Amino acid sequence: MSTLGTTGTGMSGAGATPAGASSTATSTGTLSQAGSRTTSLGGFDPSAPLLQVSDLNVRFPTEDGSVHAVRGVDYALRSGEVLGIVGESGSGKSVTSLAVMGLLPASARVTGSVKYRGQELLGQSDRSMSRVRGKGVSMIFQDPMTSLDPVYKIGYQIEETLRTHDRSLSSKAAEARAVDLLELVGIPNAKERVRSYPHEFSGGMRQRVVIAIAMANQPEVIIADEPTTALDVTVQAQILEVLQTALQETGAAMVLITHDLGVVAGIADRVLVMYAGRPVEIGSVEDIYYEPRMPYTLGLLGSLPRVDSTSRERLTPITGSPPSVVNMPPGCPFAPRCPLHIAECDVAEPPLFQVGPAHNAACIRTDQVARAHGHAAEVFSETAQDVVLAAEVMPADLATGEGAREAVAPGTPPAGQTEAGTGRPDTGSVVGTGNTASTTGTTNGDRA
Amino acid sequence: MSAPATERTGGGAVQRGEPILKVRGLEKHFPIKGGGLVKRTVGAVRAVDGVDLDLYPGEVLGLVGESGCGKSTTGRAILNLQPATAGSVVFEGREIVGLSRKQMRPLRRDIQLVFQDPYASLNPRLPVFDIVAEPLIIHGLTKNDTELRAKVRQLVETVGLNPEHTNRYPAEFSGGQRQRIGIARALALQPKVLVLDEPVSALDVSIQAGVINLLDDLKNEFGLSYLFIAHDLSVVRHIxxxxxxxxxxxxIEIAERDELFSRPAHPYTQALLSAIPLPDPRRERARQRIIITGDVPSPANPPSGCRFRTRCQKFANVLTDGQRELCMTVDPPLEERGTGHLNACHYAEATSVL
Known part of the structure; x- marks a missing residue:
């Protein structure tokens, strides 16, 4: 992922309509109003999804076999909607969005379909993708320290995205627009600050610049990958507000990728929960938080300490760790950690079953989960008590009958338990290789 | 003081006695050197600038703040890992500040540190057994190899890991398990106080919950006192x-847990609490959020008077010019101001923001 390349080339094009109406004075002829965008639809059915991802699969060839990082992701993003994608590190949520943007390394094997306004994006040349990136679909990355180019001034980086998509834009007009954009995202003294370098900004301010770049060309879809994860909580609140402003100004739909269930609760209309490279539950934000049907979603909510709760109940952690996405065993990938696990779970990976209007969950025991009505303790009670003894399953371990296995139904097949860390940078990343080749049940990771 | 467990009462409340750890006027300044051949000190980053704390036996004291507020430096200065510039840290009646490394060593048995990053704080070339056994060997606490093995085995079991796996290397464990190894190492010397520096912030939520539960259990089982340093207020409230x-x-504010979360009095605490997104869509969308502007000022050159005034929503929107004068000139000390607990705001007012 080159720094300028990813944000830079993508973001460009039609005018921003900065918040202050005063900005129109500075605009050039290309500064379009939000409404004018619809004229460029070109026979596209407005009721159809803006972005349609179907059966997206991403594999990375490695020495240990193919890492199947994304295994059949389907979603549709409608105009003006905010779709939250949540999951733990290694669940494939970031790879999914990189695949949509065509930003994966050439070695990645991507199959399936990604349609933006009915136009297939997969397999397009980098050159034609550059016309979509930034103008149609733009992206905000997690780390504002690395997604800006340290050797170019902020103003130049914004102007570049504008002029890439609009060659006729004069440099003066581009600079004026850059100032407007910076004002819109709440950077004080924007006129002077366009001449600053990224290192002269704090983390929160840099992320504002990244948002300004992402919205510069009035994209219809903004993909935000952990946009606030690197920031402090008071700055996070500021940035979330700026994001909301950006959505209002551009009328864009957004895919918000995060591991923070609080952020999603406040901003998303619909939520997609990912586990081991697949969507395991999708529904409206209320369905997901109050009536989850997939044990994983329930467990995730139950393991969160709540700042608004006075109780000191024990948390209900999920035992074990996410499976390796190298050589996945058959059956539900969550089964080894699931308190509702039965033998049938190991037969085949469940598809997404419809469990309510626009609510789907990949679990054969959703009726059991339904009874909990979002109270994780009812399903995960064992894990709350046993944690000191049962704890986690050893990652590189395939031997049975130890650790958390006791909390799981007997007869669980030895699943590859290793951390598939494509993880967040703060956790470092460890791609599990210890057990990958072993399906025999012996402990190949054992160096003793 | 030697039996902290007996001082605990039900429900997590702690009966005060003598504090086990008493911090007064702690300062840690890092010099800023000028350029040129002769490196002269041209200023100081006042990372910790006058911190008073008491930690009571069997108690968990949460220390929260945003990055750069000095919470980790406070933890390190208390442990004398970074010698304090000024102030006093008294552990069980004994002054720590100014002790040499050698003089510190016997005290290290009683105060241990758990680091944030379980990927960086464990030696990748040592098997887990050696990592956990190292403090026992250094302090000569076991007579022979059999005893050492038994002790390590017990420690590893205590933190919920399989003792069969102690001949493995840290790389073979997941993040949550590594943090457990770090905790086992800290517990090896049977300390009285654990300083936990962001112990769960590098972990995924489902894993994090297990480590929090473990820390809760260990505290109750061994009567430990924790100084729990974290930026995540949900975790801090829980523990x-x-x-x-x-x-x-x-x-800038210190109070009993529920008091602080339900009746914060300092505008910064209020803003901090209101900024935390709740994982509950209805409540989250119904909330009024206090958004403070700007970023933390440089600790090399803090604002005059109240340090928070440059970002304070109360200073900006509520106070009159006459009232602001006080904020700009007088640094508010940490004291009780009719809100039921200590805070450092001239115009403190307890309100609920959650």
């Missing part, structure tokens, strides 16, 4: 008995 909020090198 702490009392909570101190830091801003720019100072403690």
């Amino acid at each position: 702490s008995d009392r909570v101190a909020v830091m801003y720019l090198g100072r403690i």
Whole structure:
């Protein structure tokens, strides 16, 4: 992922309509109003999804076999909607969005379909993708320290995205627009600050610049990958507000990728929960938080300490760790950690079953989960008590009958338990290789 | 003081006695050197600038704040890992500040540190057994190899790991398990106080919950006292008995857990609490959020008077010019101001923001 390349080339094009109406004075002829965008639809059915991802699969060839990082992701993003994608590190949520943007390394094997306004994006040349990136679909990355180019001034980086998509834009007009954009995202003294370098900004301010770049060309879809994860909580609140402003100004739909269930609760209309490279539950934000049907979603909510709760109940952690996405065993990938696990779970990976209007969950025991009505303790009670003894399953371990296995139904097949860390940078990343080749049940990771 | 467990009462409340750890006027300044051949000190980053804390036996004291507020430096200065510039840290009646490394060593048995990053704090070339056994060997606490093995085995079991796996290397464990190894190492010397520096912030939520539960259990089982340093207020609320909020090198509010979360009095604490997104869509969308502007000022050059005034929503929107004068000129000390607990705001007012 080159720094300028990813944000830079993508973001460009039609005018921003900065918040202050005063900005129109500075605009050039290309500064379009939000409404004018619809004229460029070109026979596209407005009721159809803006972005349609179907059966997206991403594999990375490695020495240990193919890492199947994304295994059949389907979603549709409608105009003006905010779709939250949540999951733990290694669940494939970031790879999914990189695949949509065509930003994966050439070695990645991507199959399936990604349609933006009915136009297939997969397999397009980098050159034609550059016309979509930034103008149609733009992206905000997690780390504002690395997604800006340290050797170019902020103003130049914004102007570049504008002029890439609009060659006729004069440099003066581009600079004026850059100032407007910076004002819109709440950077004080924007006129002077366009001449600053990224290192002269704090983390929160840099992320504002990244948002300004992402919205510069009035994209219809903004993909935000952990946009606030690197920031402090008071700055996070500021940035979330700026994001909301950006959505209002551009009328864009957004895919918000995060591991923070609080952020999603406040901003998303619909939520997609990912586990081991697949969507395991999708529904409206209320369905997901109050009536989850997939044990994983329930467990995730139950393991969160709540700042608004006075109780000191024990948390209900999920035992074990996410499976390796190298050589996945058959059956539900969550089964080894699931308190509702039965033998049938190991037969085949469940598809997404419809469990309510626009609510789907990949679990054969959703009726059991339904009874909990979002109270994780009812399903995960064992894990709350046993944690000191049962704890986690050893990652590189395939031997049975130890650790958390006791909390799981007997007869669980030895699943590859290793951390598939494509993880967040703060956790470092460890791609599990210890057990990958072993399906025999012996402990190949054992160096003793 | 030697039996902290007996001082605990039910429900997590702690009966005060003598504090086991007493911090007064703690300062840690890092010099800023000028350029040129002769490196002269041209200023100081006042990372910790006058911190007072008491930690009671069997208590969990949460220390929260944003990055750069000095919470980690406070933890390190208390342990004398970074010698304090000024102030005093008294552990069980004994002054720590100014002790040499050698003089510190016997005290290290009683105060241990758990680091944030379980990927960086464990030696990748040592098997887990050696990592956990190292403190026992250094302090000569076991007579022979059999005893050492038994002890390590017991420690590893205590933190919920399989003792069969102690011949493995840290790389073979997941993040949550590594943090457990770090905790086992810290527990090896049977300390009285654990300083936990962001112990769960590098972990995924489902894993994090297990480590929090473990820390809770260990505290109850061994009667430990924790100084729990974290930026995540949800975690702090879950585990702490009392909570101190830091801003720019100072403690600006300190109170019993529920008191602080339900009736915060300092505008910064209020903003901090209101900024936390709740994982509950209806409540989250119904909330009024206090958004403070700007970023934390440089600790090399803190604002005059109240350090928070440059970002304070109360200073900007509520106070009159006459009232602002006080904020700009007088640094508010940490004291009780009719809100039921200590805070450092001239115009403190307890309100609920959650």
